[in-house]
Amino acid sequence: MVNKEIALDTEEKIWKAATKVFERDGYAGARMQVIADEAGINKALLHYYFRSKEKLFGKIFIEKYNKFFSTLAILADQDMEFFEKIDTVIDSYMEMLLENPEMPSMLINTITHHPELIDKLNMEGAQKIRGVLQSEAEKGNIIAVESLQILTSVVGLCIMPFLAKPIAMHIFKLDMEFYQEVLNKRGPFVKKAIRAILKP
Amino acid sequence: MVNKEIALDTEEKIWKAATKVFERDGYAGARMQVIADEAGINKALLHYYFRSKEKLFGKIFIEKYNKFFSTLAILADQDMEFFEKIDTVIDSYMEMLLENPEMPSMLINTITHHPELIDKLNMEGAQKIRGVLQSEAEKGNIIAVESLQILTSVVGLCIMPFLAKPIAMHIFKLDMEFYQEVLNKRGPFVKKAIRAILKP
DNA sequence: CCAAAAATTGACCAATTGGTTAAATTAAAT
DNA sequence: ATTTAATTTAACCAATTGGTCAATTTTTGG
Numbered sequence: 001m002v003n004k005e006i007a008l009d010t011e012e013k014i015w016k017a018a019t020k021v022f023e024r025d026g027y028a029g030a031r032m033q034v035i036a037d038e039a040g041i042n043k044a045l046l047h048y049y050f051r052s053k054e055k056l057f058g059k060i061f062i063e064k065y066n067k068f069f070s071t072l073a074i075l076a077d078q079d080m081e082f083f084e085k086i087d088t089v090i091d092s093y094m095e096m097l098l099e100n101p102e103m104p105s106m107l108i109n110t111i112t113h114h115p116e117l118i119d120k121l122n123m124e125g126a127q128k129i130r131g132v133l134q135s136e137a138e139k140g141n142i143i144a145v146e147s148l149q150i151l152t153s154v155v156g157l158c159i160m161p162f163l164a165k166p167i168a169m170h171i172f173k174l175d176m177e178f179y180q181e182v183l184n185k186r187g188p189f190v191k192k193a194i195r196a197i198l199k200p
Numbered sequence: 201m202v203n204k205e206i207a208l209d210t211e212e213k214i215w216k217a218a219t220k221v222f223e224r225d226g227y228a229g230a231r232m233q234v235i236a237d238e239a240g241i242n243k244a245l246l247h248y249y250f251r252s253k254e255k256l257f258g259k260i261f262i263e264k265y266n267k268f269f270s271t272l273a274i275l276a277d278q279d280m281e282f283f284e285k286i287d288t289v290i291d292s293y294m295e296m297l298l299e300n301p302e303m304p305s306m307l308i309n310t311i312t313h314h315p316e317l318i319d320k321l322n323m324e325g326a327q328k329i330r331g332v333l334q335s336e337a338e339k340g341n342i343i344a345v346e347s348l349q350i351l352t353s354v355v356g357l358c359i360m361p362f363l364a365k366p367i368a369m370h371i372f373k374l375d376m377e378f379y380q381e382v383l384n385k386r387g388p389f390v391k392k393a394i395r396a397i398l399k400p
Numbered sequence: 401c402c403a404a405a406a407a408t409t410g411a412c413c414a415a416t417t418g419g420t421t422a423a424a425t426t427a428a429a430t
Numbered sequence: 431a432t433t434t435a436a437t438t439t440a441a442c443c444a445a446t447t448g449g450t451c452a453a454t455t456t457t458t459g460g
Contacts (some may be wrong), residue, residue: 031446031447031448032447032448033446033447043448043449044449044450046448047448050442052448053448053449077445
């Protein structure tokens with residue numbers, strides 16, 4: 001048998017390198033040679049562990065996003081008061097974004113260019129949260145609008161400063177500290193904003 | 201001299217074809233041969249009119265996004281009551297998105313991968329609107345938060361359903377008519393939401 | 401220690417890529 | 431009508447790309 005530790009190590013190095021390169025350059029822009037260099041290994045070894053560029057990308061993508069969506073699912077199931085639940089979701093979302101600012105555009109791009117991957121994502125989390133929103137609206141605790149309007153609002157409010165970062169920093173000539181402060185204050189701001197929006 | 205009409209026609213065909221392909225496949229994913237085919241011309245003719253892939257992409261990108269941002273600048277200068285101005289911006293933004301749903305992710309991707317193009321964008325529009333927000337906050341007409349929080353909220357609320365469309369339709373198994381209805385109702389929803397958020 | 405299995409590599413390949421060029425066609429000018 | 435300039439094309443090119451393979455090194459199990 002093979003040395004599992006070393007094998008795992010190499011696989012891990014590839015995983016990290018590929019993640020970095022795919023996130024930075026996108027699928028079409030990524031180069032297998034660049035990934036190999038980044039991992040400090042031979043290009044042929046990439047194909048030895050993961051058969052093709054597509055398979056490598058697909059595996060990384062699915063693992064990363066399923067991890068995120070399963071976190072959402074757990075949150076939605078927790079026994080909490082409604083706004084507490086919303087707050088927890090927002091916190092979790094913001095935390096994830098602070099660590100992976102590229103996730104939203106990555107997700108959108110991938111769904112657009114590799115629609116076959118959608119089916120491999122386990123989206124219970126989003127569905128459960130939508131269910132919660134619908135039942136709250138029926139109870140009259142929040143405004144009566146299609147739950148998608150609310151869902152996209154929460155996500156949009158959380159995501160936008162991350163998406164807009166490079167553009168906003170340039171347009172308004174901001175420095176990193178200033179923008180980081182905006183990002184840090186975003187969570188509390190979104191929580192207040194959502195409360196204001198949802199008030200019946 | 202050359203026949204200007206025919207020349208313009210060819211250039212226009214290239215322009216349209218390239219716009220379509222770049223929007224669909226992204227810069228890295230786009231192929232000059234595909235653009236040539238789409239335009240119904242020889243690939244060498246692409247390089248005759250636009251010297252390189254980069255130049256072709258840059259010109260199209262700058263023209264399209266400057267047109268949008270200059271619209272914003274005009275709106276910001278109009279003599280209107282504050283919320284009327286906000287509403288007009290939202291309307292203009294939604295209208296643009298309905299016709300060009302790919303613009304947000306295109307903008308973000310381009311800024312990330314071709315940062316040198318930012319400098320060629322004329323962003324007065326955004327700056328003026330930020331100024332308006334700041335002065336309204338000082339007057340106490342709206343909540344006192346960093347104007348970027350508001351700006352990103354307006355944009356995020358408008359954009360999100362367009363960005364999320366392919367994913368949302370799949371997760372929740374929605375049909376096109378249903379989703380179109382959500383998009384059509386988005387403008388009024390965002391206007392109400394922003395009013396609720398901004399109330400001091 | 402040794403043979404089998406697994407991991408790793410360098411050299412290579414066919415296909416694709418953006419881009420060029422010289423020749424052919426078409427339009428303009430005199 | 432003929433020269434000149436602009437447009438268009440087919441063929442070509444060098445570089446890059448994802449991917450393969452035979453050979454070598456390392457690890458493992460007996």
